[in-house]
Amino acid sequence: MTETSDILVIGAGIAGVGAGAMAAAHGASVTVLEAEPTPAYHTTGRSAAIYIRNYGGPVLRAVSDAAHPAFMDPEAFSGGAIAGALLSRRGVLTVATEAEMEGLEASFAESKGLERLTGPQAEALFPLLRKGRIVAASLEPEAADIDVDRLFQGFAKMLRRDGGRIAVNARVGRIARNAQVGRIARVGEAWRVETPAGVFEAPVLVNAAGAWADEVAAMAGAAPLGIVPKRRSAAMLPLPAGIDASVWPLIDPVAFDWYAKPQSGALMVSPADEDPVAPMDAWPDDMVLAEGLDRFAQAMDYEVTRVERAWAGLRSFAPDGTPVVGFAPETPGFFWLAGQGGHGIQTSPALSALAGALLTGGAPAMEAEVVSALSPARFS
Ligand SMILES: Cc1cc2nc3c(=O)[nH]c(=O)nc-3n(C[C@H](O)[C@H](O)[C@H](O)COP(=O)(O)OP(=O)(O)OC[C@H]3O[C@@H](n4cnc5c(N)ncnc54)[C@H](O)[C@@H]3O)c2cc1C
Incomplete structure (x- = not known):
């Protein structure tokens, strides 16, 4: 059986599930593929769960600033999926x-x-x-503890609410371009991804594989970035x-x-x-x-x-320490969401919203300068 979606996301950490949730909220059908039996098993489940505004370079600080309102009022950000502030003051x-x-x-x-x-x-x-x-x-x-579990579960709830799903035990082992997706897409415009949980196809593939991001890129024939x-x-x-x-x-x-x-x-x-x-x-x-x-x-x-x-x-x-968010300029339909370093939780509302907008052709809410500083095009 082959399953078809608008967007396939590889990796059910906070990056993949957050971006999947935001893309689904814009009307895309999204399937998130996770190698492990449990989502958030790797880095996302092992963080120190802290939000520190003065942490990292200027781009990261701008992204952390952009994420702050979502942490304070997640209900508005998540369309009601997450209730109550996600930060509690620690210093x-x-x-x-x-x-x-x-x-x-x-x-x-x-x-x-x-x-x-x-x-x-x-x-x-x-x-x-x-x-x-x-x-x-x-x-x-103002530095604060983040309720990571509630944030992550909130993203997962948003994803499901808008018709998306997370497939677990689905380690992506082979990726091919040029598959035909359903009857509507033409040959040459889709990805075909093989996992032990089935075969999945979509015109857009999101690389949110954390530590494995370069390996996934290589599998897809995209140039690794040196993550x-x-x-x-x-x-x-x-x-x-x-x-x-x-x-x-x-x-x-x-x-x-x-x-x-x-x-x-x-x-x-x-x-x-x-x-x-x-x-x-x-x-x-x-x-x-x-x-x-x-x-x-x-x-x-x-x-x-x-x-x-x-x-x-x-x-x-990434080689410059800044996350990578955006379509790979040389590989059509391949989207990078990687290199979050020690900031992946505290930046997740802003990076998920940005990814959701870019994936669905929406307008990013973030300043254009920051969007280009995050783009993989900076390595071309
Ligand atoms: C000790 C520690 C403390 C930290 N403290 C903080 C903090 O206080 N604040 C903060 O903001 N950040 C912190 N971080 C960083 C933060 O945890 C990460 O930036 C974030 O979790 C990265 O999320 P991710 O979704 O990119 O990666 P991950 O959570 O690792 O998710 C990637 C997923 O991709 C899956 N995957 C990989 N390859 C495949 C494949 N071929 N097929 C299918 N699935 C695949 C993996 O199984 C994994 O589940 C900390 C990290 C650590 C280790």
């Missing part, structure tokens, strides 16, 4: 030792809305900090007895060689690693994790005695 505290003061000043110069704190003020906000080590700090008070997956690990550490850290901010040093975030009654600590790896079901490297936890412990009055659980995910980057 990001960036701490500087004497040696890191120059870096701290630089971040004030390039960021918006940061508050300047003294060392003791930083210690009051994050009481595990080793006393007297921090000279000054910045606080981004590199980089491993980022994390561990849950128990809090000392009797400590409630629920209102503490996320904390990182200016050097950004670890970060920590209170989560579910424990502390999520990451070594902030970004080692390039092949696309895979990622797991932490013991040594990288141990060294990162040690850097964290040196900054704290805290001894790491136990790791409750640890995991890793792949953040995938």
